[in-house]
Structures are given as structure tokens and as C-alpha cells.
Amino acid sequence: MSEASTVRDGEDQRVTEAGLTREELLGEVQLLAAENARLRAQRENRVRRSYRRAAAGFFVLGVLAAVAALAVPESQTVLFSLAGVGLFVGVLTFWLTPSQVISAPVGDRVYSAYAATGRGLITDLDLQETGVYVPAPTHTAEAADVRLFVPQARRFVVPKASELESLLVVGGDDRARGVSLVPTGAALLAAFEEGRGDPASTVEEFASQLADALVEGFELVDGATATVDPDGGAITIGIRGSSFGAVDRFDHPVGSFVAAALAAELDTPVRMETRAADDRRSEFVVDCRWGEVGE
Known part of the structure; x- marks a missing residue:
């Protein structure tokens, strides 16, 4: 019996299995x-x-x-x-001592709701899994000028910056249709740029700055190692110990920050993909490419 009713002093009280009243x-x-x-x-x-x-x-x-x-x-x-x-x-x-601290599990749960929304958009609108981070005006003070474009066509082209100001991108070219979002990394990038020292002189130096920001600045990961192929237009960052759970989810803050930062720094669209690096899903790889990002 999971629950019983007793009468005590004329009041109906619930008694649980543990024998406790309400x-x-x-x-x-x-x-x-x-x-x-x-x-x-x-x-x-x-x-x-x-x-x-x-x-x-x-x-x-x-x-x-x-x-x-x-x-x-x-x-x-x-x-x-x-x-x-x-x-x-x-x-x-x-x-600058923080007056309020938000635990990683709380942050992960907040992001998970956003990731579920993004996954729903991809499913319902039949979008591709590809995310392209494009320099474009966002008209917000809290985020850098970068948009996340998720194309609908497998063989897509990147829309014009003006077309990315709307959530639904439905221009004349069918290959440029999709959705345009303010990425999670744009807000992180704004904070990164405010506290950033001297600008990087090479792509390798900039990639090192991004890896340090992930570990030391934002404490999003336990470890980050950057590998750069400037001639091939690619950066790969190995991630260990993400504070916000699996990095291969929709617009995850780790990959989103790296891709948004590269798009803003290089002033060119950056295609970002993530994958798990081990079966335990404790290590991930973030691949960013620029140049020819379309299919």
C-alpha cells in the first residue's frame, strides 16, 4: 500500500510509505x-x-x-x-571577485533547452547538420557581429549579410535558404574581445589564444589543444572535460565560440563540425574550416 489516510484531531492527514505525514x-x-x-x-x-x-x-x-x-x-x-x-x-x-557563482550543471541544463530547440528546428524544417558562422550585423550590445546559418539545401551557398538579419532566410536563391541565429559563441566572443590583449599576428597565435580562453578565461573545458592548417584553411581543437556536457550538440558554446571568433577575426564564413574523440564521450574534436564552406 503506497498511501493511507488517518484521522488525527479531526484532520485528514496523508501518511506516506515512510510513515511521514504531510x-x-x-x-x-x-x-x-x-x-x-x-x-x-x-x-x-x-x-x-x-x-x-x-x-x-x-x-x-x-x-x-x-x-x-x-x-x-x-x-x-x-x-x-x-x-x-x-x-x-x-x-x-x-x-572583480564574482558576487554570484553559477554551477556547471545549471549552465548545462540551460544550454540543453536551447540545444533541444535547435534540434527541433533542424528536424521540423528539414535542415542540414552543418553550421556556418558568418560575419554579419546582429544589432545587439551583448553579442559580437556573427550569425549562425543552418542551411536547408545540401548544396548550399552562404546568404548575404543583410539576409541573415531575419530568423528565416527565404531569399530568391533556394540554395541560400535556412535559418539564421545569434550563436551562443557570439556573447562569449564579445567578452573575449573586451579582455583580449594584443591582437594575434598569425592564425596559429590566434588559435592558441582561443584554446587558452576556453580553459582559463571561460573555464568551459579542462584542456584544449589547437592544430592549425593555415594553407588548407582549417583549425582543429581537441577538447577534454567539457563543463557543458557533450560538445557535439547543436551550437555548443565551446565550438560556437571558436567558430564565431574565427569568423570575426578572419572576416569570412567558417564552417564548424564537432565529433566525439572517444567512446566515453569525455573528449571531443572541433573542426573549423573557411574558404569554400558551401557544398
Whole structure:
């Protein structure tokens, strides 16, 4: 018997298999909610403490360099420069400490809803599995100027930039029909460009910057290794340990960021495909090609 009814003090109460009344179950739920909130706060505090420890380390470095500059006059220029850098980075790290931390599973679930929508579009509109990232105006402040074009025809051509402003691309050329979306990587690219240092002078250097951003900047993966074929117009990035689950899903943030960044940097359409590199689906490969991207 899964559930029974009892009468106590004139009130009808539900008793579960575990022998708990409704009020007792509500109490258990409240305790679990409180514990969950405590653990979440504990995790956020731990992250904040790690940032503040790093800030304190830079402060100490700056102070020690300043003291050393006073003690060693012949090296004052270098030491005062080091002191300034240490104090500046310390202040920056302290004030940029995140006030709210979103766990990877939560982010993965949010992305999964978007991926399911994309998969539904491909199925219902009979689109191809190919994704082409095209430099085009998006008219949003939060995302870089790149669109994701998913063609309908197997032998397709990339639409004009003006045609990509609409969700449904239904121009005169049947080969240029499909859907145009703001990719997940466009928002990441906007953040990457804001914090980026000197521009890369070669495609190899830019690919290395993208791999570092995936690991260190956005913490989307545990490891990323880039291989470049500039003459063939291709970049391959091996991915290990994705924070957002399987990378071979629709417009996954990892592949989307790499393809969107390449499209914006090279100012040319980039075709992106992903695949699993092992049976455990813990490692993936992101292939990006530019030049002749159509079929």
C-alpha cells in the first residue's frame, strides 16, 4: 500500500510509505532547501575567498617590490614598475571577485533547452547538420557581429549579410535558404574581445589564444589543444572535460565560440563540425574550416 489516510484531531492527514505525514514531509523539504542554500553559499564563499587570496598575494608582491626599490636604488625603475603592477592587479582582482557563482550543471541544463530547440528546428524544417558562422550585423550590445546559418539545401551557398538579419532566410536563391541565429559563441566572443590583449599576428597565435580562453578565461573545458592548417584553411581543437556536457550538440558554446571568433577575426564564413574523440564521450574534436564552406 503506497498511501493511507488517518484521522488525527479531526484532520485528514496523508501518511506516506515512510510513515511521514504531510506536515513532516514539508519539514523535510524545508530542511533540504536550507541545506542546499547553505551549500551554495559555502561554495560561493569559497570562490570569493580564492579570489581574495589571489588579490592579497598581488598586494604583498606590490608592497615587497616597493620596499625593495627603496633598499636597492639602482633597480628602482624595474622594482617600482613591478610594485605598480602588483598593486593594480590586486585591486582589480579584489573588485572583480564574482558576487554570484553559477554551477556547471545549471549552465548545462540551460544550454540543453536551447540545444533541444535547435534540434527541433533542424528536424521540423528539414535542415542540414552543418553550421556556418558568418560575419554579419546582429544589432545587439551583448553579442559580437556573427550569425549562425543552418542551411536547408545540401548544396548550399552562404546568404548575404543583410539576409541573415531575419530568423528565416527565404531569399530568391533556394540554395541560400535556412535559418539564421545569434550563436551562443557570439556573447562569449564579445567578452573575449573586451579582455583580449594584443591582437594575434598569425592564425596559429590566434588559435592558441582561443584554446587558452576556453580553459582559463571561460573555464568551459579542462584542456584544449589547437592544430592549425593555415594553407588548407582549417583549425582543429581537441577538447577534454567539457563543463557543458557533450560538445557535439547543436551550437555548443565551446565550438560556437571558436567558430564565431574565427569568423570575426578572419572576416569570412567558417564552417564548424564537432565529433566525439572517444567512446566515453569525455573528449571531443572541433573542426573549423573557411574558404569554400558551401557544398
